[in-house]
Amino acid sequence: MILSAKWRTVLTAAAVAVFMVFSQVCLAEASGDNYKIGGIFSVTGPASFLGDPEKKSMNLAIEEINEAGGVDGRKLEAVIYDTEGDPSKTVTSVGKLINKDRVTAIIGPSRTPTTLAAIPRVQRAELPFISCAAGNKIVEPIKPWVFKTAQSDIQAVASIYKHIKQKGIKKVGIITVANAFGESGKEQLQEQASDFGIAVVRSESFGADDTDMTAQLTKIRQEDPGAIICWGTNPGPAVVAKNIKQLDIKTPLYMSHGVASPKFIELAGKAAEDILLPTGKILVADLLGEDDPQKQVLSNYIEAYESRYNETVSGFGGYAYDAVYLLASAMKGTGGDKEKIRENLENISNHPGISGVFNFSKTDHNGLDPSAFVMVRIKNGDWKLVE
Amino acid sequence: MKCYYGRIMAVKGVSLSVNPEEIVCLIGANGSGKTTLLSAVCGLLPDWTGEMEFFEQSLKGMEPPAVVRSGISLVPEGRLIFPPLSVLDNLKLGAYTMYKKKAADTVKKDLEYVTGLFPVLKERFDQPAGTLSGGEQQMLAIARALMARPKLLLLDEPSMGLAPMIVERIMEVLEVLRKRGITIVLVEQNALAALEVADRGYVFETGSVVLQGSADELLADKDVKRAYLGKDYGDFYDAV
Amino acid sequence: MQEILQYLFSGITNGAIYAVIAVGFSMLYSSTELINFAHGEFVMLGALSMVTLAAGFGWPLVPAFVLTVAAVGMAGLLFERLAIRPVRQPDHIVLIIITVGASIFLRGLGMLIWGKDAYSMQPFSDHPPIDVAGAKLLAQSIWILVIVMALTAGLHLFYRRTLTGKAMSACAVSKKAAWIVGIPTKWMVLLAFALATAMGAVAGAIIAPVTMSSYDMGTVLGLKGFCAAMLGGLGSLWGAILGGFLLGILEALGVGFVSSGLKDATAFVLLLLVLYVRPQGIIGSAEVKRF
Amino acid sequence: MGDRSQKIIYAVFVLAVILLGWGIDNAYYLQMLIFIGINTLLALSLNMLMGYAGQISLGHAAFYGIGAYVTAILTATYQVPPLLSLPAAVCMAMFVAWIVGIPTLRLSGYYLGMGTLGFGMIVHIVFREWSSVTGGASGFVGIPPLTAGPLTFDSERHYFFLVWTVVLLAIIMCRRIIDSRVGRALRAIHDGEKAAAAVGVDTKKLKLQVFVLSAGMAALAGFLYAHLIYFISPGTFGFVTSIRIVTMVVIGGMASIWGSLFGASLLTLLPEWLHAFSEFEMVVYGLILMTVMIFLPRGLTRGLLDIYERYRKNNDR
Amino acid sequence: MNATAKTMTDNAALLEIKGVDKKFGGVNALRDIGFCLNQGSITGLIGPNGAGKTTLFNLITGVFPADRGEIRFKGRPVNRCRVHELVRLGIARTFQNVELFENMTVLENILVGLHTRTKCGMLESMLRFPRTIREEKKAMTRATELLEFVGLQKYMHQRSSDLPFGWQRLLELARALAAEPGLLLLDEPAAGLNMSETRELGELIKQIKDQGITILLVEHDMSLTMSISEKIVVLDQGKKIAEGPPRTVQSDETVMAAYLGKAKK
Numbered sequence A: 001m002i003l004s005a006k007w008r009t010v011l012t013a014a015a016v017a018v019f020m021v022f023s024q025v026c027l028a029e030a031s032g033d034n035y036k037i038g039g040i041f042s043v044t045g046p047a048s049f050l051g052d053p054e055k056k057s058m059n060l061a062i063e064e065i066n067e068a069g070g071v072d073g074r075k076l077e078a079v080i081y082d083t084e085g086d087p088s089k090t091v092t093s094v095g096k097l098i099n100k101d102r103v104t105a106i107i108g109p110s111r112t113p114t115t116l117a118a119i120p121r122v123q124r125a126e127l128p129f130i131s132c133a134a135g136n137k138i139v140e141p142i143k144p145w146v147f148k149t150a151q152s153d154i155q156a157v158a159s160i161y162k163h164i165k166q167k168g169i170k171k172v173g174i175i176t177v178a179n180a181f182g183e184s185g186k187e188q189l190q191e192q193a194s195d196f197g198i199a200v201v202r203s204e205s206f207g208a209d210d211t212d213m214t215a216q217l218t219k220i221r222q223e224d225p226g227a228i229i230c231w232g233t234n235p236g237p238a239v240v241a242k243n244i245k246q247l248d249i250k251t252p253l254y255m256s257h258g259v260a261s262p263k264f265i266e267l268a269g270k271a272a273e274d275i276l277l278p279t280g281k282i283l284v285a286d287l288l289g290e291d292d293p294q295k296q297v298l299s300n301y302i303e304a305y306e307s308r309y310n311e312t313v314s315g316f317g318g319y320a321y322d323a324v325y326l327l328a329s330a331m332k333g334t335g336g337d338k339e340k341i342r343e344n345l346e347n348i349s350n351h352p353g354i355s356g357v358f359n360f361s362k363t364d365h366n367g368l369d370p371s372a373f374v375m376v377r378i379k380n381g382d383w384k385l386v387e
Numbered sequence B: 001m002k003c004y005y006g007r008i009m010a011v012k013g014v015s016l017s018v019n020p021e022e023i024v025c026l027i028g029a030n031g032s033g034k035t036t037l038l039s040a041v042c043g044l045l046p047d048w049t050g051e052m053e054f055f056e057q058s059l060k061g062m063e064p065p066a067v068v069r070s071g072i073s074l075v076p077e078g079r080l081i082f083p084p085l086s087v088l089d090n091l092k093l094g095a096y097t098m099y100k101k102k103a104a105d106t107v108k109k110d111l112e113y114v115t116g117l118f119p120v121l122k123e124r125f126d127q128p129a130g131t132l133s134g135g136e137q138q139m140l141a142i143a144r145a146l147m148a149r150p151k152l153l154l155l156d157e158p159s160m161g162l163a164p165m166i167v168e169r170i171m172e173v174l175e176v177l178r179k180r181g182i183t184i185v186l187v188e189q190n191a192l193a194a195l196e197v198a199d200r201g202y203v204f205e206t207g208s209v210v211l212q213g214s215a216d217e218l219l220a221d222k223d224v225k226r227a228y229l230g231k232d233y234g235d236f237y238d239a240v
Numbered sequence C: 001m002q003e004i005l006q007y008l009f010s011g012i013t014n015g016a017i018y019a020v021i022a023v024g025f026s027m028l029y030s031s032t033e034l035i036n037f038a039h040g041e042f043v044m045l046g047a048l049s050m051v052t053l054a055a056g057f058g059w060p061l062v063p064a065f066v067l068t069v070a071a072v073g074m075a076g077l078l079f080e081r082l083a084i085r086p087v088r089q090p091d092h093i094v095l096i097i098i099t100v101g102a103s104i105f106l107r108g109l110g111m112l113i114w115g116k117d118a119y120s121m122q123p124f125s126d127h128p129p130i131d132v133a134g135a136k137l138l139a140q141s142i143w144i145l146v147i148v149m150a151l152t153a154g155l156h157l158f159y160r161r162t163l164t165g166k167a168m169s170a171c172a173v174s175k176k177a178a179w180i181v182g183i184p185t186k187w188m189v190l191l192a193f194a195l196a197t198a199m200g201a202v203a204g205a206i207i208a209p210v211t212m213s214s215y216d217m218g219t220v221l222g223l224k225g226f227c228a229a230m231l232g233g234l235g236s237l238w239g240a241i242l243g244g245f246l247l248g249i250l251e252a253l254g255v256g257f258v259s260s261g262l263k264d265a266t267a268f269v270l271l272l273l274v275l276y277v278r279p280q281g282i283i284g285s286a287e288v289k290r291f
Numbered sequence D: 001m002g003d004r005s006q007k008i009i010y011a012v013f014v015l016a017v018i019l020l021g022w023g024i025d026n027a028y029y030l031q032m033l034i035f036i037g038i039n040t041l042l043a044l045s046l047n048m049l050m051g052y053a054g055q056i057s058l059g060h061a062a063f064y065g066i067g068a069y070v071t072a073i074l075t076a077t078y079q080v081p082p083l084l085s086l087p088a089a090v091c092m093a094m095f096v097a098w099i100v101g102i103p104t105l106r107l108s109g110y111y112l113g114m115g116t117l118g119f120g121m122i123v124h125i126v127f128r129e130w131s132s133v134t135g136g137a138s139g140f141v142g143i144p145p146l147t148a149g150p151l152t153f154d155s156e157r158h159y160f161f162l163v164w165t166v167v168l169l170a171i172i173m174c175r176r177i178i179d180s181r182v183g184r185a186l187r188a189i190h191d192g193e194k195a196a197a198a199v200g201v202d203t204k205k206l207k208l209q210v211f212v213l214s215a216g217m218a219a220l221a222g223f224l225y226a227h228l229i230y231f232i233s234p235g236t237f238g239f240v241t242s243i244r245i246v247t248m249v250v251i252g253g254m255a256s257i258w259g260s261l262f263g264a265s266l267l268t269l270l271p272e273w274l275h276a277f278s279e280f281e282m283v284v285y286g287l288i289l290m291t292v293m294i295f296l297p298r299g300l301t302r303g304l305l306d307i308y309e310r311y312r313k314n315n316d317r
Numbered sequence E: 001m002n003a004t005a006k007t008m009t010d011n012a013a014l015l016e017i018k019g020v021d022k023k024f025g026g027v028n029a030l031r032d033i034g035f036c037l038n039q040g041s042i043t044g045l046i047g048p049n050g051a052g053k054t055t056l057f058n059l060i061t062g063v064f065p066a067d068r069g070e071i072r073f074k075g076r077p078v079n080r081c082r083v084h085e086l087v088r089l090g091i092a093r094t095f096q097n098v099e100l101f102e103n104m105t106v107l108e109n110i111l112v113g114l115h116t117r118t119k120c121g122m123l124e125s126m127l128r129f130p131r132t133i134r135e136e137k138k139a140m141t142r143a144t145e146l147l148e149f150v151g152l153q154k155y156m157h158q159r160s161s162d163l164p165f166g167w168q169r170l171l172e173l174a175r176a177l178a179a180e181p182g183l184l185l186l187d188e189p190a191a192g193l194n195m196s197e198t199r200e201l202g203e204l205i206k207q208i209k210d211q212g213i214t215i216l217l218v219e220h221d222m223s224l225t226m227s228i229s230e231k232i233v234v235l236d237q238g239k240k241i242a243e244g245p246p247r248t249v250q251s252d253e254t255v256m257a258a259y260l261g262k263a264k265k
Helices: A002-027 A048-067 A087-100 A112-125 A153-167 A180-196 A214-222 A236-246 A262-272 A281-287 A295-309 A317-331 A338-347 B034-042 B064-070 B087-094 B096-100 B104-117 B119-123 B134-146 B164-179 B191-197 B215-220 B222-229 B235-239 C002-032 C039-056 C061-084 C092-114 C139-161 C163-173 C175-180 C185-207 C218-232 C237-257 C260-277 D003-023 D027-052 D061-077 D082-104 D109-129 D156-178 D181-191 D193-198 D203-229 D239-252 D257-295 D300-316 E002-008 E053-060 E083-089 E106-117 E122-127 E130-150 E165-178 E195-210 E222-228 E246-250 E253-260
Strands: A035-041 A076-082 A105-107 A129-131 A146-148 A171-177 A199-206 A227-231 A253-255 A276-279 A374-379 A382-385 B003-005 B016-018 B023-028 B052-054 B072-075 B152-156 B183-188 B200-205 B208-214 C130-132 C135-137 D146-148 D151-153 E013-024 E027-038 E042-046 E068-073 E091-093 E183-187 E214-218 E231-236 E239-244
Touching: A035 A048, A035 A087, A035 A317, A048 A076, A048 A295, A048 A317, A076 A087, A087 A105, A087 A112, A087 D027, A087 D203, A105 A317, A112 A129, A112 A146, A112 A180, A129 A317, A153 A180, A153 A227, A153 A253, A153 A276, A153 A374, A171 A180, A171 A214, A171 A236, A180 A199, A180 A227, A199 A214, A199 C260, A214 A236, A214 C002, A214 C237, A214 C260, A227 A236, A236 A253, A236 A262, A276 A281, A281 A295, A281 A374, A281 A382, A295 A317, A317 A338, B023 B034, B023 B164, B023 B191, B034 B064, B034 B072, B034 B152, B034 B183, B064 B072, B064 B096, B064 C175, B072 B134, B087 B096, B087 B104, B087 B134, B087 C163, B096 B104, B096 C163, B104 B119, B104 B134, B104 B164, B119 B134, B134 B152, B134 B164, B164 B183, B164 B191, B183 B191, B191 B215, B200 B215, B208 B215, C002 C039, C002 C135, C002 C139, C002 C163, C002 C185, C002 C218, C002 C237, C039 C061, C039 C092, C039 C185, C039 C218, C061 C092, C061 C185, C092 C218, C092 D109, C092 D239, C092 D257, C139 C163, C139 C185, C139 C237, C163 C175, C163 C185, C175 C185, C218 C237, C218 C260, C218 D109, C218 D239, C237 C260, C260 D082, C260 D109, D003 D156, D027 D156, D027 D181, D027 D203, D027 D239, D027 D257, D061 D082, D061 D109, D061 D203, D061 D239, D082 D109, D082 D146, D082 D203, D109 D239, D151 D156, D156 D181, D156 D203, D156 D257, D156 E122, D181 D193, D181 D203, D181 E106, D181 E122, D181 E130, D193 D203, D193 E083, D203 E122, D239 D257, D239 D300, D257 D300, E013 E053, E013 E214, E027 E053, E027 E068, E027 E214, E027 E231, E027 E239, E042 E053, E042 E195, E042 E222, E053 E183, E053 E214, E083 E091, E083 E106, E091 E165, E106 E130, E106 E165, E122 E130, E130 E165, E165 E183, E165 E195, E195 E214, E195 E222, E222 E246, E231 E246, E231 E253, E239 E246, E239 E253
Parallel strands: A035 A076, A035 A105, A105 A129, A129 A146, A171 A199, A171 A227, A227 A253, A253 A276, B023 B183, B023 B200, B072 B152, B152 B183, E042 E214, E042 E231, E091 E183, E183 E214
Antiparallel strands: A276 A374, A374 A382, B003 B016, B003 B052, B200 B208, C130 C135, D146 D151, E013 E027, E013 E068, E231 E239
């Protein structure tokens, strides 16, 4: 009795396991004549504000390219998976893209940790990989197959410090979110401070889900800094902005490019007034002069995105949009040869994109300079360019 | 009018009946099935077979709230009062079913009546019930059961752990209650005290009734002692 | 001095919220001995419903608040009927997994209804922050405190003065004894669920103006509330209130005097200490239960 | 008892592993199987504690994380060969478990759950905040692939065999423990701590021992995870993971070794399948979890067997 | 009556209890209890409900310590010993409500009972040394012997919870014997058994005694207690009210009063 009961347990388990594996095998599709491009974004989870517009923008860019005849007459096809912002999920998704879908290149992920988790795999598979995450660790040191389109914290911090220096402020307090984005910002803020003759007098952090930051801000206020820099992504910084108004702190508040979206103004409401932040030009596209090299690309993208998805464009989708166009132009004439695509990518120069004008090289896989950022000030619930 | 308890498997096919306005006591050593029987009557034990009728209404499948509504209250073994609540609240909760019957006025009267029976309780109305002495707690438990205006009151070991004086007092109250028309079933280990107030008695041994009769008969019967203290030394194996 | 006061204000505001959430945990625990890991999600439902009704539909505050609390209470009721009562083997671990499943389900539901974005809403009143010796006290904080206190007083009265409240505490003391005197314990459990989740909804509704509400806000709040309930002593109303405030204030002081990165660690180290030294919590006296 | 049948089961298992390992060419499936293996180890480790000894832990991801971080720091920062970092990682986790276990295991029920949960949170915060050593919230980069002498486990296939060999060994070990004097005492504690003490089982010591053992196994899983992904970040070892491990054990079936395997497989693959539901994924996942627990509270393995049994009985009639 | 106890002390006392007090939240559960158990004897411990028998049982088996007084086992004070240490020393018990390991087989229950008489630790079991296998074999033989003794060898591989109640009792008894105790405490072993089962149990207890194991018996079934005990100790409301051979105790006035209540009229 006992023996057979045990046997049945094992057999049931084994049968189910085998079934599960093979049901997956059978689902594998044959690849057609199209170029398959993999996309991995954190469509759900805490970083969904990045992943969701990125996914939509990638689809948009691919549709546009296909409408225009594709790459060398071959259509592009997007295969997109959700990482949920989780490194293990990213690794499986990358594995799936490389081995099951056999894609030509991969775009994404949205966050730095997931990108770092994906890198060893794509390096080994020798596959062009364009990340949409901000962290500088991604392209520093240079890895042959890894590129990224999002502006780095380096440039964002540089823009902020340049502005602070102009104002003659010497002391800053910083408050950063306790995750990869905030930490990388914190590192850059502390590293670059001395270059601009600025001292970071107090560095605080807050949890991504915290409901109140007055304690941290009180602590910063004690040091009486000339400016407060907050580094985080929605919704935390909106709470910081509110708390600062409530504590009646008059110090100028700088935010990172992580909140460069209309959502931030909506969340922070009146508290958003007078906040300064660096952003890609997308937020202020209509304020740009006609001579700006990005003007055309930007207005096309915004119009297409808003009419296609019926929602306001976010500052983040552009990373994926740029990545698709960069990839498409690098793929021209390669016939899908990955090494050639990689070389072409490295040789791209003066490519006007959403996030800036890209100039890739052997030593620069981000291809952007500080001019990719403009400083904006929030006035009456809208963005104003700061000269 | 009669109430019957039918056969109950858990206690090995016991049948007994209780007539209105009498005090019946169930005596016997521990583990002889008395408490199990009471639990079954109150609906605490769902697993019994047989029949139980109360005023010709079957108690089958009834849960305790329904049993209480139909007029049977239990004073459980170990009293089971609510120690953190005040004495008054304990009593009011005893009248929970009365409140639900929208009989709030009668509750007030009942409250006076039971505190008349046990004047100690009135003095301690606002104290947490847990601070009462054992005897007072027992009185509270009885008073609480009375608040539901039962026609049949079941008491499980009301004398356990109490001084003889208090046991006497409680037994007196039972007699008063009987005169008020309440039928009482008393489960007791303290056989002599119980038989003194009871009209009839059943002697339990290991789950079945071994003796029954009027209280006086039982008091006189030597076998009652046997049920507690066993046969004489040595008889046991001789019988095998 | 001014800083300490400011930390205190911040701590009290957060603490009040933890307290309300903890009360929900405690209330349910005392009636059912169940820890509802989906409680934080009911807080989320409360916050997002409040935002939608008040900011989205532009309802006046009072009806929005009432409807939010009532609706979430109803959800709690449904939860008990559909997911808890049918359980065949009400083992604690099984119930925990069910509530974990419910929390994932509710979070998913929240995401479907409200999307992934965060929402904010105006404070209940547009009063500027009050200056107390240089420290700023938010008008909303006062609202929160007042509501929490009113709620506590209300609950206290409910448990002490009404028959149903007393019956509920009786159930908490001993289900068997309550059953014997004719209290329908199943209804009491249902009521406890509805009340506890309504408590969660209140917490959500009052914090919606101070913070940003999104579908995934519940997990952390739920954990903190659980922590607070444990600190004070599971199953005790005043313990939950005390635990909540204690946790909030210590967190704020932890940020002020230790490090903001270790803020959450402060809470959990404290929790471990309390568990080791006095596992029944600061106020709780109930025997430590096992699975 | 059942010694021969056990050998047959193991043989079938080995055969299945070999067949799958050689038969599957697609690295993605191998990867899924590797994850299943790692999760099986985790589920197994918690099952020893929760299913057999009856002690709940809501902070098991901490030990998983300690295993991963210790090997990451040793191999990447200090260039220690992985063969040496393995015992270090496992011992470290066991040591921490020992220290934490002494006061924590005195608790029971929700208090034990809360205690382990708090411990897990603290460890998670340490991973996040101690950035000079752990790389902080951005994670730890540059963990080398696993090498042992001439062997290098840098392909999916190699890693698959490695992980499943470890799983097989772990299963055999656990099986042996359960069928031994110690295992019987453990199960006795689960069935009734009072009675177990009354037959002379030192319940405190034994609970601590199994807690330490369980921590070691979780650390082993962490070690394998770190060298598989080459990158770790605190998020992987948080509260959500702890709960997921508990779920694997309960869904698979408590006190069932093959149930652990089954639960781990299901919970690893389920999200993959649920991708089809996209937006509804979470809702469906939550619903499945609830439904299984409501209707099959003894877990899927036992539950399905029960249903099969009932079906057979009905047909016999 | 107390004097009679002393005169009976022919053999060496295996267990001595002297002046033991225990309070629970202000209530005196036990007051100044003292008696001896002689090597190789059967002693009955009786008393009405709430007399403190269970408390005394728990004190002897180390569930909680006494507030005052001394308990000596084989001449050695065991007041502060923990439960499992006492088992190792040789005090085994059964439970009133039968506490078997329900999810384990009959055989496994006995094997757990052998816990103190076997040694293998976790590591050894994992690696399965030859010694482990030898020990396991020995344990198996011993367990089979014990099952034969109580007549359950046929049901070795059944789940213990599937056994009828009477057999569960026997199994629990066998499990306690597996610890090779010097003193065996039986908490209401006849509760829930029918007449013939009780008789068989009585025989079995006598056989156990004949193996030289001392027995302390708490039992409500007086027929059983009176027929097999050599000495009876009677407790009432936390105090010892009588001690002596069954016949003496049965006719003792105080005992009668404690059981049947005092006559009022």
